[in-house]
Amino acid sequence: MQASQATVTENPRHPDNIVIVGGGAGGLELACKLGRQFGRSRVTLIDCRLSHIWKPSLHEVAAGTLDIHQEGLSYQMLAHDNGFTFVYGPLTALDAEARRLSVAAVRNDAGEVMIPQRELTYACLCIAVGSVSNYFGVPGAREHTISLNATEDAERFRLKMLELLTMAEMRKETGHEAGVDIVIIGGGATGVELAAELREASGVYADYGFRRLDPGRDVRITLLEGAPRILAPLPERVSSAAIRLLAKRHVTVVAGCRVTDIRANSVTDAEGVTRPADICVWAAGIKAPELLATLGLPTNKAGQLEVTGHLTIKGFADIYAIGDCAACPNAEGGLVPPRAQAAHQQADYLFEVLQHRFAGKPAPAHPYVYRDYGSLVSIGQQTTVGSLMGSLKGLSWFVEGFYARIMYMSLHLMHHRAILGTLRTAVLALGRFLVKRTTALVKLH
Ligand SMILES: Cc1cc2nc3c(=O)[nH]c(=O)nc-3n(C[C@H](O)[C@H](O)[C@H](O)COP(=O)(O)OP(=O)(O)OC[C@H]3O[C@@H](n4cnc5c(N)ncnc54)[C@H](O)[C@@H]3O)c2cc1C
Numbered sequence: 001m002q003a004s005q006a007t008v009t010e011n012p013r014h015p016d017n018i019v020i021v022g023g024g025a026g027g028l029e030l031a032c033k034l035g036r037q038f039g040r041s042r043v044t045l046i047d048c049r050l051s052h053i054w055k056p057s058l059h060e061v062a063a064g065t066l067d068i069h070q071e072g073l074s075y076q077m078l079a080h081d082n083g084f085t086f087v088y089g090p091l092t093a094l095d096a097e098a099r100r101l102s103v104a105a106v107r108n109d110a111g112e113v114m115i116p117q118r119e120l121t122y123a124c125l126c127i128a129v130g131s132v133s134n135y136f137g138v139p140g141a142r143e144h145t146i147s148l149n150a151t152e153d154a155e156r157f158r159l160k161m162l163e164l165l166t167m168a169e170m171r172k173e174t175g176h177e178a179g180v181d182i183v184i185i186g187g188g189a190t191g192v193e194l195a196a197e198l199r200e201a202s203g204v205y206a207d208y209g210f211r212r213l214d215p216g217r218d219v220r221i222t223l224l225e226g227a228p229r230i231l232a233p234l235p236e237r238v239s240s241a242a243i244r245l246l247a248k249r250h251v252t253v254v255a256g257c258r259v260t261d262i263r264a265n266s267v268t269d270a271e272g273v274t275r276p277a278d279i280c281v282w283a284a285g286i287k288a289p290e291l292l293a294t295l296g297l298p299t300n301k302a303g304q305l306e307v308t309g310h311l312t313i314k315g316f317a318d319i320y321a322i323g324d325c326a327a328c329p330n331a332e333g334g335l336v337p338p339r340a341q342a343a344h345q346q347a348d349y350l351f352e353v354l355q356h357r358f359a360g361k362p363a364p365a366h367p368y369v370y371r372d373y374g375s376l377v378s379i380g381q382q383t384t385v386g387s388l389m390g391s392l393k394g395l396s397w398f399v400e401g402f403y404a405r406i407m408y409m410s411l412h413l414m415h416h417r418a419i420l421g422t423l424r425t426a427v428l429a430l431g432r433f434l435v436k437r438t439t440a441l442v443k444l445h
Contacts, residue, residue, distance in 0.1 A: 007102075007117045010087070013041035018354060019101065019122040021091045023047035023075055025055060026323035026343030027128030029418040033351045035084030038358055043083070044120065046103055047075055048090035053151050054415050055130070056340050059194040061154035062281075063201040064162070064443040065381065068151055070435065078419060089115060091129070094295040096316060099123065124318040124357070126350060127292075127305060131324035131338055134287035140262035141185075145282035148190055157281065158443065161198075164278050165210050165219075172212035179218035183267050183277035185259050186284035187225025188233075192242050193378045194281060195223045199249040200380040216250045222275060224257045224267070226284070233337075234375055234387060237398045241385040242377060249380070259284075286338060288325050300327045304335075309367030311350055320353075322346035328368065336370040344415065345371065376408040384408040 018034065020027045023045050031045040051072035053061065060066035079086035089103040099122050106115040133149055135141035146157045164180045171178035182198060184191045202215040213219065223230065223246065230253060231239040246253055258270040268274045288303035298306040298314050304327035306314045311328065313319045322328075323343035328336040336342045349368040356363050374396060376386035384404035387396040399407070416425040 007119055009119045009121075016123045016358065017042045017044065018124045018126060019044045019046065019120055020126045020128060021046045021101070022128035022130060022323070022325075023049075023052055023078075023086075024128060024130050024323065024343065025340040025415065026347045027126065028052055028078070029344060029415065030126060030128070030322070030347040030350055031084045032078065032082040032419045033347070034354060035079070035082040037355070039083045040079070040085045042358070044085040044087060044122075045075065045079065046087045046089065046091055046120075048088075049151070050075060050088060051151075052078065052419075054340070054412055055149075057412065058148045058151065058154040059190060059197050059378075061151060062148060062157040062161075062194060063197040064158050064205070065197060065201055067439075067443045068155060070432065072151070073419070082419070087118065087120065089118065091127075091291070094125075094297075096296060096319065099125075099318070101125070122318075124320070124354070126320040126322060127313075127325060128321070128323045128343070128347075129289050129291070129325050131286040132289050133282055134285040135282065136285060138259055138262065141259075141282055144262045144264055145185065145280045147282045148194065149286070157279070160279055162205075165202075165205055165213065168218060169210045169212055172218075179213070179220055181276040181278045182219065182221045182281070183275060183279075184221070184223045184281045184283055185262075185267065186282065187223050187227070187230030187253065187255065188283060189231065189375065189377045191223055191225070191281070191283040192230055192246065194283065195221050195246060195251045196249060196379040197381075199251055220252070221250070222252045222254065224259060224269070224275075225253070225255045226258045227255065229255050231377060234377075235396060235398065238375075238377070238385050238387050241398075241400055242379065245379045245383065245385065286324065292325060302327070310353070310363070311346060311368055320350055322350060328370070330370045337372075339375075340411070340415070341373060342370055344418070347418075376404055376411070378405070378408050 020031045034043045051074050053072050057066055061068055075086045087103055089106050091101055092104045093102040101120055103118045105113045105117045108114050133147040147153050168178040168180050184195055198221055202219040206213050206215045229239045231242055243253055259267055260270050261268040266274050267277045267280060292303055292305055293299050300306055304325055305321040307321050307326045307328050311320045313321055324338035330336045353363050372389050374386060374388035376384050378384050383401055385400045386404055387398055389396050413425055
């Protein structure tokens, strides 16, 4: 039966309430921490999806080494367990003067309204809606590439790759030459991690039934990067180590390559070289969601919300923004980079600010300061490379191998700890370790 299409007004049960929009790396951690302390009448989380997967894991979802049905955490469960209210649907409009926002109706596949449009009022608001792909106007990029910005994209990539592997296997069975060409555009952490994960996964897929395919020869992975080297923002040593590890895994890396045109089955660069691409991934850049420019709040050129050092939106003392969607100044005069560690730190800072507010105390005087603890890039399931920042400014340590891998995995566990608590995180980690030993190493259906 179709629900009423009338707008429903959800009145806050507490006059000094907070609404958080976006349950990702930053917003979900904030909602869980606040919910545990102040309860569901005061804390509301809105997200346009029903379950949460930590975004830095999406390359594993794409490669099939992480199963979304095992990894995804339901927002309703998290709301129940952490004591916040969950509202399902996308934020579509904001009336900052009236402190009111609109969440669009949720429809089923047939277009019928399942949940009507809702209006919510807030005393303070935190926007944490993350980022989307920036195609920089490259012709064909939007239409012919898959990005890794959302779980659906990563899952779409996985299914398409399975389909291509099956078709290649069938062609080989009938005596034809066949293979799969995967082109990844963007040699940042996302592109590098995906290339390495795919190479390892292609070997596992071959073991599980695609026996006619030689993964190193028939699954051809090419990584294109516009800058002179991959992982350009990281120290040169990290970049060289990644190139070496990718070469060992038969991934072709082409740096200084500016893509100018993408078609259904090919990618062309500024030099006029056209490469075959059965499947193409766009990992070349991100920008803020376009919705932000429609909210009547100040945005920068990249569409991010302009915030002060205290994470309030300029000119709006009761609206905060954290994570990728916030243009937050850092100590060097630039902006805090769009990274999970920044979103995590900002959620911690805002938790402290709101604890003061809800206790009727003045907000802490100190602004948010971004601490860069370094960057780690996963190269498949066994190894990681990266640099760790020392406590002295400018000092960094190169790390590689199993130790770096453990540190990389601990970042994911820290996120789970913030939303599930220590004991449940430990049980979940053990459970997943055991499940991995009793199920296929890649998702085959
Ligand atoms: C493949 C990959 C690997 C990465 N690896 C690393 C890494 O190793 N280290 C690192 O520091 N960073 C990494 N990043 C970057 C990191 O994931 C992001 O910086 C981080 O997730 C940003 O957190 P956030 O809370 O701002 O947004 P997100 O985590 O993206 O969450 C945004 C949330 O908002 C919701 N949302 C969006 N629009 C709306 C709307 N209109 N209404 C309601 N809800 C909405 C989304 O559903 C989502 O839940 C990686 C990113 C990718 C894609």
